[in-house]
Amino acid sequence: MKVKICGIKTVEAASHAVEYGADALGFVFAESKRQITVFQAKKIIDELPEHVWKVGVFVNEDALIVKEIARTAGLTHIQLHGDENPSEYETIGLPLIRSQSVRSQEDLMKVETIKADYILLDSPPGKYRGGNGSSFDWEQAKLFGHLKSNIILAGGLNPKNVRQAIAKVKPIMVDVSSGVESNGEKDLLKIKEFIYNAKKSGEEK
Numbered sequence: 001m002k003v004k005i006c007g008i009k010t011v012e013a014a015s016h017a018v019e020y021g022a023d024a025l026g027f028v029f030a031e032s033k034r035q036i037t038v039f040q041a042k043k044i045i046d047e048l049p050e051h052v053w054k055v056g057v058f059v060n061e062d063a064l065i066v067k068e069i070a071r072t073a074g075l076t077h078i079q080l081h082g083d084e085n086p087s088e089y090e091t092i093g094l095p096l097i098r099s100q101s102v103r104s105q106e107d108l109m110k111v112e113t114i115k116a117d118y119i120l121l122d123s124p125p126g127k128y129r130g131g132n133g134s135s136f137d138w139e140q141a142k143l144f145g146h147l148k149s150n151i152i153l154a155g156g157l158n159p160k161n162v163r164q165a166i167a168k169v170k171p172i173m174v175d176v177s178s179g180v181e182s183n184g185e186k187d188l189l190k191i192k193e194f195i196y197n198a199k200k201s202g203e204e205k
């Protein structure tokens, strides 16, 4: 099971997450309490090992701006978390992760039409387009990861529920932001516990 820790804002949180086994780190360039600048992201990314995915999270940002941010910061993956058409971002030349809110089976049927390298299942937007700490009914997406091999599960995950979520949906990767924070900041113990619990639930894909 692969793990992405999103909303990274410090070298300390990034380096500990990698030490605990994170496969991917997310840097939010969209409107969010976790938003960082391209230069803050670059400073962190410059310290990271090559194998770790450096994922830029964007909401309805112009493709040329995304490309420039990706080049400057050293991103390896682009997460589109708004209403974007992924085909407009293909020329960036990086793997694309497209979010899909899950309210119903109809939402899951839309996944078939999305042309992206990875599909990220998330709860519907709250105050921000993502990172709101609320989960959707995983029963809706039961065993969806067995139907498609590129599913990332997100939305309200935390160290206590991640194993149950993985068992239900069978994703290739889990993604968390709010669930590994205390008082609005990344909590190193929660990050460690989340990664341990996710990796322990097996299902290497």
Ligand SMILES: O=C(O)c1ccccc1N[C@@H]1O[C@H](COP(=O)(O)O)[C@@H](O)[C@H]1O
Pocket (backbone or CB within 6 Å): 006, 007, 026, 028, 030, 031, 032, 033, 034, 035, 057, 059, 081, 120, 122, 128, 129, 130, 131, 132, 133, 134, 154, 155, 156, 157, 175, 176, 177, 178, 179
């Ligand atoms: O993390 C954010 O602040 C954020 C802001 C805007 C778009 C996406 C964002 N993060 C993504 O949201 C989901 C769910 O996060 P949470 O665990 O429920 O807080 C996840 O995919 C993050 O990558």
